[in-house]
Amino acid sequence: MHKYIFRRLLMLIPVIIGVTFIIFTMMYFTPGDPAKIMLGESAPHTEVAKLREELGLNDPFFVQFGRYVKNAVIHQDIGRSYATKRPVLEMIITRFPSTLKLAALGVLVAVLIGIPTGIISATKQYSLFDNIAMVIALLGVSMPNFWQGLMGILIFSVYLGWLPSSGFNTPAHWILPALTIGTSTAAIITRMTRSSMLEVIRQDYIRTARSKGQVESKVIIRHALKNALIPIITVVGLQFGYLLGGAVLTESIFAVPGVGRLMVDSIKARDFPVVQGGVLFIAITFSFVNLIVDILYAFVDPRIRSQYK
């Protein structure tokens, strides 16, 4: 197991190098001069030239890339933002807690709603509950997050006055964004849990468990759910990974100072160091989430655990 984890961590190195090179190349060739965008329409040409020189934008591609890699490897410095002059790492680290909080709460809501609903739907297939749950899940998947968020604000902030409409600094502020993300993610998890459970409960060993006189709840939880968990974990892990990259729309609607909004703002401003740092950070985070998911497989399924040895 340890060897496996170590091997996976080693694989991060080529991922980081690849992502760095690709994103650096893409940003370099993206139209739009950061100096011009920063200084705006009223800036004289001489000032644009001065800023380009100051930011090192006049150097050839490989000189710029080499400098970036050298600073990152030797000084652990991934640069400063062109606009704010803040260290990129610091900017990302200060924004990450909000994103992590939002993603974790969203996934928690999704799991708490999605898994039980999926299980009940599967065990009572084609019942009224199943049909209603599936329609709601379909709506949940189809409803755009921004619309759901705005409706939440309208109902709970404007009409009822129960919850604040934006910001992210007290638990009251967390509820609406977490529900917005959670409900749409819950829809995906519900559908996955249902289909995965449906597959499992038709297996022979479930019939055997029942014929042995096992209590139904134990059959479902111990025998069926456990075997159905692998695809559910995969979906939860993927969703968590995506959300860690920043739920841009939800962050914008609720004014959550997260990584997603930082990235979008930086792309618009052609703030290359922040975009590069941000993408790298997201790639590493995603890799870690995948690793955790793979480790979780081993906990759930002894067959997979034996392969890791």
Add this chain to the structure above:
Amino acid sequence: MKKKKIAVLLSFILILALFATGCGNNQSAPEGDSGPGTPTDKKDVLIVGQGADAVSLDPHATNDQPSSRISKQIYETLVTQNEEMELQPALAESWEPIDDLTFEFKLKQGVKFHNGEPFTSKDVKFTLLRGLDSPHIGHIVGSIDPNSIEIIDDYTIRISTKDPFAPLLAHLAHTATAILNEKAVTEFGDDYGQHPVGTGPYKFDSWVNGDRVELVRFDDYHGKAPAIGKVIFRNIPENTNRTIELETGGIDIAYEIPPTDVSRVESNPDLVLQRNMNLSTTYLGFNCNKEHFKDVRVRQAINYAVNMEAIVKSVYKGVGAPSKGPLGPNVWASNQNLTPYEFNVEKAKKLMAEAGYADGFKTNIWTNDNQQRMDIAEIVQNQLKAINIDAEVKVVEWGAFLDGTTAGEHDIFILGWVTVTGDPDYGLYPLFHSSQHGAGGNRSFYVNEKVDALLDQGRTSVDPAVREKAYIEVQQIIKDEAPWVFTWSGEDLAGVRSNVKGFKQHPAGHHKVYTVYFE
């Protein structure tokens, strides 16, 4: 054993969530920011919502509006402009011209920076020299001669320009020339933008990146102390949400109310909508270097063929006003008595025929991806068909737009300008002087020797009457020669809760909040 494993799995998810919710900035909500309808005994926190986070609170590192709005509360300039754009003393008690190039400033004594350092003329010299080195604010301080800033004593300083420059005082009133403290700047180095130190009524307290900047009252302030102890500038990017936060009491002042929310704010008895014309203008410019637009009759014909008043009303939904000239109404010496081109397609056709273009021609209209400008371009494209002009709308990315219009690749373009100093020199010289073609700001590539001479006179003469006469004449010539179709003069809309008093919008957009109090 199996139960245990499932318990481990569920615990993992919960622990992750708890970890996530536990880390990060555990700042408690300030008084007055604990949700809608929270009663507070004595409100001592003013919360202002704006559409973007500040970039930097170093006035030399950026020139964006959200940053300047916060800097305005932290720093002070030598002179200032009130809401009527009149010059007033600030850190300089008085000033007088010594010769054509030089002003002498007597500085206020007993002023302290937020770090306890006394304010002296050394800080002024340090600030101006540092500003001259910055690519962000060169257009504000660029006229100053770095070798001729002379300290007479601790509280007297002389500032000279390279050439006679009449609008110097208006430039020195801009927030970009706010006076910094050398010790603080040196101490924080590259991080100064996150640790600003000024002499203003509020001092910097904290900054949650992307979320809020908090300021607290500076007890040693040399002027009238602000009534409110703490000001929070919140970053609420969604326009609608800013209005909702204002309605539900989450914020006290909301900047940039969108046109779609005007009636909602106006009809709410708890809110007051402040509407003030600002210093911005939007225009449709012709590239006078292009064959068709060299002929003044073609430019005039388009002015007659486009019903700009109706376009502006529909695109901007009643916000702002159709422009009457190249300068907004708040700019000094703005000529608001110019007779506008009437909407007259027949007259336009006649002028086109006289110019030899009765059958029209093909052209293009450049705009960036600003929604209103794209809408204007499309309507103009449609209206030009009446005089047989086949215009293609080109929506160009901002950087490429600036590059292309600098190089003169465009035929017609839509752009905006903000006369931030409130002086006509800033709003006319870069846009119409022949020395400013392309990157300088004159993207119309307009040339008129008389206009050049009058703009030079306005820039160099110290007699306000001479300047005013020159600028009034320039605006008349520009209207007649039509290098632009005057489009839109901007307006600032702020929503204010009705218990908030003492707030007034500044035409430059840098509103003072230290005069605000709660009723």
